[in-house]
Amino acid sequence: MYGLVHTSVRDMILQNHGTATWEKIRAIAGVGDEDFLAMNSYDDSIILSLVSAASETLEISSDQCLDEFGQFWVLDTAAKHYREMIDGFGHSIWTLLKNLDHMHDRMTSTFHGYDPPSFFLENTTHNTYLLHYRSSRQGLTPFVIGLLKGLAIHFKTPIDISIEQETLSPEGQHTVFRIRERKI
Numbered sequence: 001m002y003g004l005v006h007t008s009v010r011d012m013i014l015q016n017h018g019t020a021t022w023e024k025i026r027a028i029a030g031v032g033d034e035d036f037l038a039m040n041s042y043d044d045s046i047i048l049s050l051v052s053a054a055s056e057t058l059e060i061s062s063d064q065c066l067d068e069f070g071q072f073w074v075l076d077t078a079a080k081h082y083r084e085m086i087d088g089f090g091h092s093i094w095t096l097l098k099n100l101d102h103m104h105d106r107m108t109s110t111f112h113g114y115d116p117p118s119f120f121l122e123n124t125t126h127n128t129y130l131l132h133y134r135s136s137r138q139g140l141t142p143f144v145i146g147l148l149k150g151l152a153i154h155f156k157t158p159i160d161i162s163i164e165q166e167t168l169s170p171e172g173q174h175t176v177f178r179i180r181e182r183k184i
C-alpha cells in the first residue's frame with residue numbers, strides 16, 4: 001500500500017490515542033520514518049503489521065481497527081487532503097460510489113504501480129443497493145464497511161450495511177454489500 005495510507009493510520013492513532021500509544025504500536029510493528037513516504041509503494045505486510053500491532057495495543061479486534069480506520073480515512077484524511085476529489089466525483093453517496101473506479105483511476109497518474117480495488121453499484125429498489133467490491137487483496141471488508149460509514153456521515157445519508165456474499169479466491173476477493181438508505 002502507498003505510504004499515504006500508512007501516514008493516515010499514524011495520524012488516526014496519534015489523534016485518537018496519543019503519542020505514547022503510537023510509539024508502542026510503531027515499536028511492535030517495527031516501522032520507521034522510512035515507511036511513511038507518501039508516494040512510495042510498500043509491501044502490504046507493513047499495513048498488516050500496523051493493524052495487528054494496533055489491535056494488540058488497543059485491545060480491539062483487527063476488524064474493529066480497520067473499521068475505525070475506514071471512517072478516519074473519509075472523515076479526516078480525505079476531508080483534509082482530497083476534499084475536491086470527493087466532492088468532484090459525487091454530490092451524493094450514491095454518485096460517489098458509482099464513480100469510485102474513476103476516482104481511483106485519477107490517481108494512477110500520480111501513483112506509480114498502485115493496485116486499487118474496483119467497485120460496482122447496482123440499484124435494486126428505490127432505496128436499496130448492492131455494492132460489489134473486488135480486490136486483489138483479502139481481509140479488507142471491515143475497512144470498506146468503515147469507509148461506507150464515513151461516507152454516510154460525510155453525505156448526511158443514514159444507511160444500513162450488511163454483507164450479502166463474500167468470495168475469496170487466489171486472485172483476491174469479491175464482496176457484495178447490501179446498502180439500504182434509512183429514510184428519516
Ligand code: HEM
Pocket residue numbers: 001002005041074078082083085086100104107111113114115116117134135136137140143144147148151
Ligand atoms: C479521495 C479519496 C480517496 C483517495 C485519494 C483514495 C486513494 C487510495 C489509494 C492511494 C489506495 C492504495 C492503493 C495501493 O496502494 O495499491 C487506496 C486503497 C483503497 N481504497 Fe481508496 N481512495 C479514496 C477513497 C476511497 C473510498 C471512498 C473508498 C470506498 C468506499 C475507497 C476504497 C479503497 C479500498 C477498499 C482500498 C484498499 C485496497 C484494496 O481493497 O485492494 N477509497 N485508495
